[in-house]
Amino acid sequence: MENKVEIELKKTKTPFSIYKIWDVSATLLSYLLLILIAILVLMPIIWIIGASLNEGSSLMSSTAIPKNPTLSHYKDIFLKTKFGYWYLNTLKIAVANMAVSVLLTTTTAYVYARFNFKGKKSSLLGILVLQMFPSFMGMIAMYNILWQLNLLDNHWGLILVYASGQIPFNTWLVKGYLSNIPKSLDEAAMIDGASKLRVFFSIILPLARPIMVFLALTQFMAPWMDFIFPRLILSSNSKKTLAIGLYDLISGSTNTNFTNFAAGAVLVAIPSTLIFMYFQKYFIEGILAGASKG
Known part of the structure; x- marks a missing residue:
């Protein structure tokens, strides 16, 4: 015979409990934070690689994705x-x-x-x-x-x-x-x-x-x-x-x-x-x- 505590837990248990929603939200927030950090880290790297492949000598006119990439600077x-x-x-x-x-x-x-x-x-x-x-x-x-x-x-x-x-x-x-x-x-x-x-x-x-x-x-x-x-x-x-x-x-x-x-x-x-x-x-x-x- 089930005790009173187990009966009460079954009554309050729902498929989408507040705990599950919190776990999903925390996981989603963690992934979004990691994606944001990855973007912040990769953006300067992508830009400096693109700048090294751009024509000319100025960084102001350089772009992350060069229109006419060249290896002349290397x-x-x-x-x-x-x-x-x-x-x-x-x-x-x-x-x-x-x-x-x-x-x-x-x-x-x-x-x-x-x-x-x-x-x-x-x-x-x-x-x-x-x-x-x-x-x-x-x-x-x-x-x-x-x-x-x-x-x-x-x-x-x-x-x-x-x-x-x-x-x-x-x-x-x-x-x-x-x-x-x-x-x-x-x-x-x-x-x-x-x-x-x-x-x-x-x-x-x-x-x-x-x-x-x-x-x-x-x-x-x-x-x-x-x-x-x-x-x-x-x-x-x-x-x-x-x-x-x-x-x-x-x-x-x-x-x-x-x-x-x-x-x-x-x-x-x-x-x-x-x-x-x-x-x-x-x-x-x-x-x-x-x-x-x-």
Whole structure:
């Protein structure tokens, strides 16, 4: 025999209850919001691609869908500028920054995740506080240091600043991931005679591949569109990066290479887009796993 509560629920239940209407409305609103965000994101991309295919050199007369599309701007940017040199310079900086950053961050995070030493908590707190300060605050100091080390107008000076500047945030990120790897694996390996260095390379690094790939990709993409610091450090034409070179195309009052600039912007975006699409799962795994409490 049904109880009174079940009888009352059956009486009030309707095919189109207020709860179902609310669920449908919320779902519809979510999809509309996602469509709006997609339009806002895609519109500038479509427009800049269209501008790179338009005739002439002015962005004011460019349209998202060109009437007479041309690839001449892509040809001009290679033949009439040093785009190839800018590209190679930026690629060299990005690869070197990726390698140095991964080395510095993983070793630092491993020490904090696996060792106990005096001042560990206070130094971790110091790292946490350091990442709260904007990088602009230290630009003059970094310029002075690089000047004293004779690293001004040198790609290695830029790489060292990039690699060292990412340590505070990425150390916390990678430490959170490494702390979730059971220490019993380390102990079992050391019982078998493995050294701490062997444990690091043979056990920790293979298990930490998702967060390391995430770290490597983010550090590889970081220098591609950074403008302010390279502009401060680099002065010679042969050392220019993509951001500086493309800016110089349109910076002067007589420069009207806006469609060439659009073509260059598209070429810069292609590697980052392809890398992100191919390694997207590592980005998600790295963010979620590194966010775990360690």
